[in-house]
Amino acid sequence: MVAGWASGDAMAAIVTGPDLRYRPLRRERLRYAFAPGIDGTSLTIPLEIICGASDGPHLAVVAGVHGDELEGVRAIQALSTAITCEGLAGTLLLVPIANLPAYTARTRRGALDGVDLNRVFPGRASGSISEQLAHALVHVLFAEMQLVVSLHGLGGYGTLLPWMEFVDVPGPVGQASYAAARAFGFADLMPLPLLPGVLIAALAARSIPAIEGEIGGQGMIDATNWQRYVSGVMGVMRHLGMLAGPTMPALAPRFWDLYWIAAPAGGLFERRVALGEQVASGQTLGIILDPFGDVIGEVVTPCDGVIGAYQTFASVYPGEQIILVWRRSRPRHVNTTS
Ligand SMILES: [Zn+2]
Structure with a gap:
């Protein structure tokens, strides 16, 4: 046992x-x-x-x-x-x-x-x-x-x-x-x-x-x-108020929305950006390679932002969400000044 x-x-x-x-x-x-x-x-x-x-x-x-x-x-x-x-x-x-x-x-x-x-x-x-x-x-x-x-x-x-x-x-x-x-x-x-x-x-x-x-x-x-x-x-x-002690001073907030980019083709994804990296609209974030190593797709961001996430497993399916760009955003309803 x-x-x-x-x-x-x-x-x-x-x-x-x-x-x-x-x-x-x-x-x-x-x-x-x-x-x-x-x-x-x-x-x-x-x-x-x-x-x-x-x-x-x-x-x-x-x-x-x-x-x-x-x-x-x-x-x-x-x-x-x-x-x-x-x-x-x-x-x-x-x-x-x-x-x-x-x-x-x-x-x-x-x-x-x-x-x-x-x-x-x-x-x-x-x-x-x-x-x-x-x-x-x-x-x-x-x-x-x-x-x-x-x-x-x-x-x-x-x-x-x-x-x-x-x-x-x-x-x-x-x-x-x-x-x-x-x-x-x-x-x-x-x-x-x-x-x-x-x-x-x-x-x-x-x-x-x-x-x-x-x-x-x-x-x-x-x-x-x-x-x-x-x-x-x-x-x-x-x-x-469930635990005693002072609340920590909050960091200045940065607001984002999430823009996932899909693989344009299936194959081996060679990423060219890292987490936290700033990217600009039109930038190539990586390439997709076929079994012979030829480039069959480019992963391009359509927006400015920051790389917030990506798939680490390098073989990807077509249409799979493989890389996330954080785009600057603002809350629509919540009051952030109070
Ligand atoms: Zn989850």
């Missing part, structure tokens, strides 16, 4: 209706059974509830919405170690791996239905496994939260510069999302409209502020990266 399996199993009871209510100094690990699997066992979401000595805000931090984005998973494990009930006000809900079917398969999409979980929020109670999972997250786990922080990265075949997305909508939900993004401490911020199927948009539509971070990639857990996620979440918790 593997000792770690036995201890983990013993510590996490399987429940069908998780009780997320505040109780002083409560600390509990659970597995929320959200659907039956086809083998008759339960499909579960592992979670941890940590409550402080006094009641206060309810914050959820979630990672593993995509199964091959792992820096956030490690960050949430580290938060579980770092946060004590005694040092906390309010309730912290940690969901280290939201999408176990994708995590188990080491893929972005759910292995049981091939669906991208972050395209089907708020989900359906009677839908596919990913839709049921989305429904469970939005309607059960996050329904009573004051803020949700979702931690992403690039998948197994790519890497990126850190950025933070917030919902750019009029009113208090947009303002609270923006304030949380600022408190997280990343300088590069992406205002997002209410994109269909995306978690933070589905939450905003239910008046729950939410932010979504991006860091790292390549299936790695680089300590520099996940520790930035840990300190970012702690910055948000100080901002909400």
Whole structure:
């Protein structure tokens, strides 16, 4: 018997209706059974509830919405170690791996239905496994939260510069999302409209502020990266009054939108720019080579910007999004001067 399996199993009871209510100094690990699997066992979401000595805000931090984005998973494990009930006000809900079917398969999409979980929020109670999972997250786990922080990265075949997305909508939900993004401490911020199927948009539509971070990639857990996620979440918790201590002075924000460029042909992608590099409209960012080494395509940016992400795996399919340019942007609805 593997000792770690036995201890983990013993510590996490399987429940069908998780009780997320505040109780002083409560600390509990659970597995929320959200659907039956086809083998008759339960499909579960592992979670941890940590409550402080006094009641206060309810914050959820979630990672593993995509199964091959792992820096956030490690960050949430580290938060579980770092946060004590005694040092906390309010309730912290940690969901280290939201999408176990994708995590188990080491893929972005759910292995049981091939669906991208972050395209089907708020989900359906009677839908596919990913839709049921989305429904469970939005309607059960996050329904009573004051803020949700979702931690992403690039998948197994790519890497990126850190950025933070917030919902750019009029009113208090947009303002609270923006304030949380600022408190997280990343300088590069992406205002997002209410994109269909995306978690933070589905939450905003239910008046729950939410932010979504991006860091790292390549299936790695680089300590520099996940520790930035840990300190970012702690910055948000100080901002909400859940942890004592002064909030860090926020960096001057830079606003961007995301422009992905697709491979014009399939082949070997030879990249000619690096992360963080400034590029100008019309610039060649790389070339595509056929099996004999002849150039069969040029990857050209149609806009000025900064290289924010790219696929690191050099063989590419035609039409695949292989390189991301950050374009200068401004929020449309959120007031950034207050
Ligand atoms: Zn993701």
